[in-house]
Amino acid sequence: MTLSRRLRLALAAATLLVTHSAAAEAGERQRGVVELFTSQGCSSCPPADANLAGYAQRDDVIALAYHVDYWDYLGWSDTLASPENTQRQRDYATALGNRTVYTPQVIVNGMAHRNGADGPAIERLLAETTSQSMQVDVSIRKSDDSIVIEAREGAPGTAAAVKANLLLVFFEAKTVVKILRGENAGRDVVYWNAVTGIQAAGMWHGEDLRLEIPMSEVRRKGSGGCAALLQTLGKDGTPGRIIGAAVLRNPGM
Template identity: 50%
Template structure:
């Protein structure tokens, strides 16, 4: 599968829950988090978008699709693209020590990246990390407090593999996403295709800090209800501010298919 790569230089040139949140009764620790970086203007992305639709339907994964904007110059402006999504991918690029970004890229548990169109690469990486203790280490649960608040509870840190010290600090990241939608693409590399997109990220915010001890965070239910869907990621962040391993995750609201 050909990957669409985009370098720093290319970027410089190209830019010269309905009535109320539905709180899922799912496992405290999902198998993992899949973050797909994709674009409607990328000819290599439709197979990854199709695979992602299957992953988004699973109850044991938190799957989020970040539509980037750097392929818009090819003739089609991604209707779901956001500069913030592009910035998140570049932050991962720096964190991984890479020299360029590409689509379709799947970042798994904030730890590794693979071709987002490769079912084998995604499943093997998730299984390997889970076996090595690099999966979801911290419990994250979501509950409702009356009609006004959504409560997020995070557990205590656990010891890493082989007794390695556990990460003690992380951001509580809230990721909003759109309900499933089908888009008819009229220009660019996917001209004439009609594609369905799942869990397309529409906003990201940091709700607080976690310092390795069990803690509770509150979100206004009114904010959650404005969005199509919502997930929480407990993600370590380096001293340089770059994203690190995702230690825990859960859906706050996941629209039905």
Template identity: 50%
Template structure:
């Protein structure tokens, strides 16, 4: 049994006593939407999207996550934030959307549609359109620190909405400035926000209010964690995101926990 599997089983064991607890009214929030940017340090068309993404990463009304893919590394510069898991997630979306290829910069909105990640108007229009048409987030979710843990609370399903989703934890690091020495962006220094470091499926939400707790020590200093309630097919293809929340860990919070 691998350490990774043992870790997941430990989290699940911690969560089981809390699953039946009702969510606390008034503590739950509902962002305008989730923006998942697929980008690469080795992609010459990505810097405008990375710059735009900074605005979304600092906008408390959305959950913004940046996945660095690794398939452009052959162009001469290995993306220092890339991972095969990020690439796998983008290919899973490719299957969900029925497209024949992947591209960067790509922004996936609420797990439902994709647009050019450098086009602010297209991202904003997708968010507005889905919220008006009932394809926005429909489940309230919150994350907050509770002692040395991070408490996740999810509300019940809305009438007529889906009643099952995976509870996905997305960990990300602090902003990082990277100077590219070779490749298509040679000579540029770009700051990358909310770079995803790990994605874990931690449980299943079945339409009822629930609580879930994870160790706050899993979150990088000055980084954070997002929780996504996302529909997933039997074949593992990601679908609409029903609810989401984000938590950012600050240096002073780390010091308080140590004290």
């Protein structure tokens, strides 16, 4: 191989790497969103927490862990839980026609649920729901001291006529918790992408949408990152299918 050919190949490889990195930072269209509802006080949750850790490392899936507070009475108050997280799960239960909530529960693309420890079932749901959900290009990127979120115009025949909520979900990338009491007493558990805040940022009506929020807001609500979810709403305001999503990891870096 000639030196000039080697240089051309090296340049092409470098260009591809830069392009891929920029696309990953901006948040290309995802295969799906996996939302886990979990609790530090739930003895059946650690396998689901470990399962979510695998999804958190993937580029094609946005993995989020919502810690709920309704098991706190068992003797250990979840240090990552919030009433807001619990309410999101209850809203999903209403939307999906479930009479109760449970942990560990995974919601895939806002459309269907499974036990959070059942990896094969979650993979099947990702395959089954992606064509109905991930229809709109959403991106999120850093720009000086702010982050910019954009949602593109919906494609004809897909989500173009759908109204959706642009939801910002803030999270911490990795948290290690030493659990002292309750069903998981004595365990040190690693939690990935624990949600620290949820914010409705605006409505999308099928046309190009752009908004900018201060970086300080992201750092305050979750230094691990921010996910932008474009989610349809039911008639009663309950969450529906997620039609686009992007994630910005480590925004403070």
